[in-house]
Amino acid sequence: MQVHADLCLIPIGTGVSFSAYIAACQKVFEDAGLSHQLHAYGTNVEGEWDAVMAAIKACHQAVHAMGAMRISSTVKLGTRTDRAQTLQDKIDSVNNKRSENPR
Amino acid sequence: MQVHADLCLIPIGTGVSFSAYIAACQKVFEDAGLSHQLHAYGTNVEGEWDAVMAAIKACHQAVHAMGAMRISSTVKLGTRTDRAQTLQDKIDSVNNKRSENPR
Amino acid sequence: MQVHADLCLIPIGTGVSFSAYIAACQKVFEDAGLSHQLHAYGTNVEGEWDAVMAAIKACHQAVHAMGAMRISSTVKLGTRTDRAQTLQDKIDSVNNKRSENPR
Amino acid sequence: MQVHADLCLIPIGTGVSFSAYIAACQKVFEDAGLSHQLHAYGTNVEGEWDAVMAAIKACHQAVHAMGAMRISSTVKLGTRTDRAQTLQDKIDSVNNKRSENPR
Numbered sequence: 001m002q003v004h005a006d007l008c009l010i011p012i013g014t015g016v017s018f019s020a021y022i023a024a025c026q027k028v029f030e031d032a033g034l035s036h037q038l039h040a041y042g043t044n045v046e047g048e049w050d051a052v053m054a055a056i057k058a059c060h061q062a063v064h065a066m067g068a069m070r071i072s073s074t075v076k077l078g079t080r081t082d083r084a085q086t087l088q089d090k091i092d093s094v095n096n097k098r099s100e101n102p103r
Numbered sequence: 104m105q106v107h108a109d110l111c112l113i114p115i116g117t118g119v120s121f122s123a124y125i126a127a128c129q130k131v132f133e134d135a136g137l138s139h140q141l142h143a144y145g146t147n148v149e150g151e152w153d154a155v156m157a158a159i160k161a162c163h164q165a166v167h168a169m170g171a172m173r174i175s176s177t178v179k180l181g182t183r184t185d186r187a188q189t190l191q192d193k194i195d196s197v198n199n200k201r202s203e204n205p206r
Numbered sequence: 207m208q209v210h211a212d213l214c215l216i217p218i219g220t221g222v223s224f225s226a227y228i229a230a231c232q233k234v235f236e237d238a239g240l241s242h243q244l245h246a247y248g249t250n251v252e253g254e255w256d257a258v259m260a261a262i263k264a265c266h267q268a269v270h271a272m273g274a275m276r277i278s279s280t281v282k283l284g285t286r287t288d289r290a291q292t293l294q295d296k297i298d299s300v301n302n303k304r305s306e307n308p309r
Numbered sequence: 310m311q312v313h314a315d316l317c318l319i320p321i322g323t324g325v326s327f328s329a330y331i332a333a334c335q336k337v338f339e340d341a342g343l344s345h346q347l348h349a350y351g352t353n354v355e356g357e358w359d360a361v362m363a364a365i366k367a368c369h370q371a372v373h374a375m376g377a378m379r380i381s382s383t384v385k386l387g388t389r390t391d392r393a394q395t396l397q398d399k400i401d402s403v404n405n406k407r408s409e410n411p412r
Binding site: 004005006008016017019020022023026027037038039040041042044074076078080082087088090091093094095096097098101 | 315332346347348349385387399
């Protein structure tokens with residue numbers, strides 16, 4: 001089962017800057033060989049369910065290891081059985097609809 | 104690693120009523136022996152990370168098997184290394200603060 | 207337009223305990239006269255869209271006023287045009303499905 | 310109060326393709342003059358709290374007007390009192406951390 005995920009991880013008790021922790025998570029996704037894309041409020045990731053979930057667990061473990069005693073993540077998980085679709089397909093699909101109806 | 108999770112699963116392409124699908128997910132959590140509590144916009148679940156994640160995957164599989172071709176879930180995941188805490192502890196803690204400061 | 211909302215507010219830079227901040231948000235909902243229900247990973251709130259949104263803004267303002275320099279909330283918003291439904295109706299509907307199919 | 314928001318809106322009861330509805334939301338943000346960026350699992354939006362919230366309400370109204378009887382959105386809301394920051398600043402900050410620690 002393929003999954004499209006969006007991970008927004010919040011380290012708690014470490015101050016108001018998250019960038020070092022988010023950078024560590026980017027490295028986790030890279031090391032896992034998962035297609036991923038950072039945005040301003042999270043990271044899109046796609047791949048096999050178990051591989052994506054293993055990476056999300058590794059993100060929590062990495063951020064705890066960096067000193068965060070508490071973490072709260074919001075994860076969106078999209079699965080579908082009707083057809084294969086990449087993260088980029090979803091963006092292209094919306095943009096195509098926009099160009100068909102410019103006003 | 105223990106986790107507090109909150110799962111809000113939305114079956115897509117099956118109509119506007121979700122209750123049969125959510126009931127199937129409740130059964131998944133029961134069968135997994137995980138402490139869980141339904142609320143009006145999701146289900147709180149607690150347990151070992153891998154057991155909770157296996158149950159969330161089983162929810163997606165069960166809902167697809169019921170005919171939903173697409174699913175989008177929002178999952179919150181809370182982990183902490185400083186101390187053990189149950190779901191009920193969190194509610195009690197807020198209620199205690201409320202009773203200390205009734206106005 | 208009526209809305210079912212679920213607010214999970216995370217104060218950042220204030221330490222690992224949230225209960226005082228969440229208690230302040232409970233008071234905001236009470237003062238606004240909105241039907242609400244605390245659970246272990248957020249609070250369900252229902253009411254007119256503008257009233258619920260005003261309360262969520264007031265929660266952010268209250269928590270900033272208590273000293274949190276940064277806040278990240280996850281809010282779920284459910285609207286429907288087909289019929290009226292309360293938060294409790296949603297829970298009852300799932301529980302009815304469960305009792306119809308006990309196994 | 311400025312807010313960084315991330316909106317993931319799911320039209321329910323309309324089939325498994327969302328792109329026309331998401332395109333309509335993009336138009337709402339454009340018409341509102343709000344800085345926004347589509348990604349594969351939502352849209353980042355930034356601006357004054359009331360303007361962003363008015364746009365999110367307009368998205369729900371537009372999608373209902375297109376025929377969706379039910380909608381469930383997940384919205385992330387980030388506010389901070391310590392300093393001004395754009396959506397792009399957040400991405401740059403993570404990327405800078407990544408380039409400092411390439412391995």
